[in-house]
Amino acid sequence: MQRIGVFVCWCGSNIAATVDVKAVAEALGKEPGVVYFEDYQYMCSEEGQTKLQNAIRDYKLTGAVVCSCSPRMHEATFRKAAAKAGVNSFMVEIANIREQCSWIHKNKEEATEKAIILGRAAIAKVHLNAPLTAGESPVTKRALVIGGGIAGIQTALDIADAGFEVDIVEKKPTIGGKMSQIDKTFPTLDCAACILTPKMVEVAQNEKIRIFSYSEVDKVQGFVGNFSVSIRRKARFVDEVKCTGCGLCTEKCPQKKVPNEFNLGLDQRRAIYIPFAQAVPKVATIDPDYCTMLKTGKCGVCSKICTAGAIDYKQKDSFIEEKYGAIVVATGFNPIELNKYDEFAYSQSPDVITSLEFERITNAAGPTGGTLLRPSDGEHPKKIVFVQCVGSREDGSGCGKTYCSKICCMYTAKHAMLTREKYPDTEVYVFYIDVRTPGKSFDEFYRRAVEEYGVHYIKGMVGKVIPQGKKLMVRASDLIDRKQLLIDADLVVLAAAIEPDKSARPLATMLTASMDTNDFFTEAHPKLRPVESPTAGIFLSGCCQGPKDIPETVSQASACAAKVIGLLCRDKLTGNPCVAHSDELMCNGCSTCEKVCPYGAITYQDKEFRMPDRTMRTRRVASVNPAVCQGCGACTVACPSGAMDLHGFSNSQIMAEVDAICK
């Protein structure tokens, strides 16, 4: 039997004016198990807390009920005070007689009666309370960053700067991501390579950072502070340590007809390749889909030519097992496939290109050496049409995206401006629905494109692109001039919507991190916790969470790093003790709870149980990881056998409250 003390707060006149606090205290004093009762003006004051602590000591209380304001205000205060006096803080319950009683009622009799009932319910609950202690778990002081684009690079650098080890897993042969393919960056127009490649080198040279390029996350187990991850290192058929990156093999390989993905297929590379000159790590990779040696066993040119002896045709995928305290998702984005937008003739004419392709053909390291040339015939285009919002802002019934891709307005302004600057004799048209340029110096940038560079911005949309001879006839509306235009363009550039990388969805499943319908990772809170996933220990950096430009990505990446550092700084994690637990004797291992758990906190174990006839039997039972469980209680209701229960809000406790109220 508990020894319970009841403390009724006046809250000055806030409670006492409408509730007869003395009557409440006396009435509750008669409840079974209550050995002490008191009313006081301000329970939350120093004096009030001392009263609680004294009563605990003097009357050997095992639990307390404070009738006062909302538990959202002072539950923590009273629990802390009780703990100092030697009573487990979870033995204190609050009866909310201010916000949910005295403030909403005028009739004193009614309010007093209700306060007594609320007090009774709290007492009934305390009777069934048990001391709870928060579990502790150690923290592995190492972070994993999945994705080596600018988001992953920035997060990794910031974490490493704080003194923690970081591993970057990148599925491509080099880190750098989309930013490495971009020519210039808005709104300052500095060259992307000039600001990115030093960071890539920094990553490579940082002692705290390891890069696993050409690798993928294969399996994730564990929970916040204690993840155990298996990383698949795909066979690149080149020894990373021996390869010096001299590039001789990439010049001599006889298989020349491989579409170069770094240039989006606008030119060709060899079967053994280094994606670009500043690649990190600067190591060659053999493409097994094209390598003659790997396919037929007849060639071996690269192996003969490599003085370092780095070529290894027998290399196999290998696996690395590593422990991490935190995981950062930085899987980034891709432009959508445009094969469903053939009214723009993307698949019918090589001169209809995406904006990312346009970046490559204006990039000095691109297929045209930075000269703007049409892919079809290598001539200078004299009239260029940019089409915005291709696949963005749709109603969701088609193949497009419902959201605004956010970056297109600015990069299109950049493309238009740069074209006009370099080739003033080129006419540039931009078709827009809205020009969206919120951001520091962004709108000024767009206006400069119009006012200083004379780019024709036309409010309207392109309806059809008709390749005819060497021209692209662009049929479009000009809504402001109420005209339908027919422009004989030489090049059409489509601002394709961006979408999360395809690898994100399976990764989210592995991490039990939630995603929205567009496959963007969801945040723990859209405003207040924007860089964390609801799953503890999983953090979000860059476009995997939503469309972002580079400045925004970098700020988010650093914010994400700050959160990771905050976690890794701690030696131990204290959990919330109000978590679910399963009664193994009742559990029948049906997996229902596992399916409703949004955090992946429930796993199954085969355990041996002693049967009544003294034989041993192995049964499959649920087991809750208290470090991962957030205590929502979904499993407790889903459980068909009643084995699951929730500490702090157990079935019997809530039932007791119901009983007390309905008495």
Next chain:
Amino acid sequence: MVFSYYPGCTLRTRAKELDEKARKCAEALGITLEEIPDWQCCGGCYPVASDEIATRLSAVRALMAAKSEERPLVTLCSACHNVLKRTRHDLQTDETFRDRVNRYMGNDPVYAGEGEVIHFLEMLRDKVGFDTIRAAVKNPLTGRRIAAYYGCLLLRPSGVMAFDDPENPTVIEDFIRALGAESVAWSMRNECCGSYMALEDKGIVERKSGSVLANAKAQGADTVITACPLCLYNLQKFGGQDLPVVYFTELLYEALGL
């Protein structure tokens, strides 16, 4: 294989020879087209407004006739195909329409758009197969550069027609290649020819059909084929180009050596 067949008004009168050639081609490919009894004109174009019930009834009757034979219903004209397929879709998805139609016609059991409607081209692609056609070709049209003209009715609305990719269709191109000719890439192939404006305002049709054929010519076509008698008429009469326009079955007839 035996299929139910809905010839439609134009192929029954003005374009009789197209109908005859289509039947002969089908037979050569091992298919018997059995005309459904007492068919009525589909109305030429699908009535878009949801409260137009009576104007869709003839299509419902045709669908039901094919359903009772338990055979797919083949159409040769794109317009009929469009009306039949969309009416069938309405029967399947629009409860009010289905109810009213069934009550008016006194159907028991209720007809809810069961049965398949396919265009002659779909029949060639899905039921016969272009490989079979390629094998059956006696006079391959080698060296010919043929442009496939789809028009609007075959493709749109794509959600209902489910015929091919509405912006980048391939079925007629595949058909052309199966006959041994080269298909021309051009993008006016799914733009309107001017359609029923032929009656009232020939100027519009001249402009529409003119720009269609100009694009085909510029892209190097020596022949244009269509799958709709009205497109055929408009392009031939108002296209304003020295470019032969023929029905796709005529080409098939020629290639099969009939």
Next chain:
Amino acid sequence: MEQNNLKETLLRISGVNPRKCMKCGKCSGTCPSYDEMEYHPHEFVSMVENGETEKLMASPSLYRCLTCFACVERCPRGVQPAKLIEAVRLAVIRQQGMNHLKPDQLPDMLDEDMPQQALVSAMRKFAK
């Protein structure tokens, strides 16, 4: 018909929700009949929404839509302007004596080779 009722009827029989329109103008950018029209597909959508149906009903634009459905197919918001144009046209020709095409006009319009299809379609589109 009262203005509001008319708008409701138009929206109901066409199944179009003009509020889905984001005014991008792709319908008018793709319309093959644009230059033949006084009011264009996107204007039909906004004018019906704004209750300016009378102007539309009096306009010859009604008889210039080819119902080719290019605007319906390419609209990024699924608005279906062609259906709305047809609804407005029906609102006109369903009135007594308002047929746009009358049978006695036909003989002059025909020629030897014109397919029946053109005749049937035009009558269905322009007359009740």
Next chain:
Amino acid sequence: MQVNEEKFEPTIVAFCCNWCSYAGADLSGTNRLQYPANVKIIRVPCSCRVNPMFILRAFQRGADGVILCGCHPGDCHYTTGNYFTRRRMTLLFSMLEFLGIEKERTRLEWVSAAEGAKFAATMNDFVATVTKLGKNRRLEDLRCKK
């Protein structure tokens, strides 16, 4: 009898999720928005913590109405909890109706932490509805009464 019915004061049990609805209830208090004292709130971590057994128990013990409040769909603190609640309660409420507990005696309402006014209005309406229906005797277990 007549007199009794006029004086009838229903017992109402309200389950509120900790993150939205309980805070919403607090807010209606902070704003001094009145609703009848018949409503007694039980705090649960999430609306999905409410086992149908709790509701049955309440009716068994003499509650005249039970209302369940949670975060708006899509706003659940635990991401998906209220979706479970929505489905579960749809089934439970129709089953209860089958057992003779009028539909009006049970309610599921989404109240956010900012909707103090909605909370008060909902409670006023619910109490009025249940008062009109009168005492619930259908599931009451006389063994529970001493």
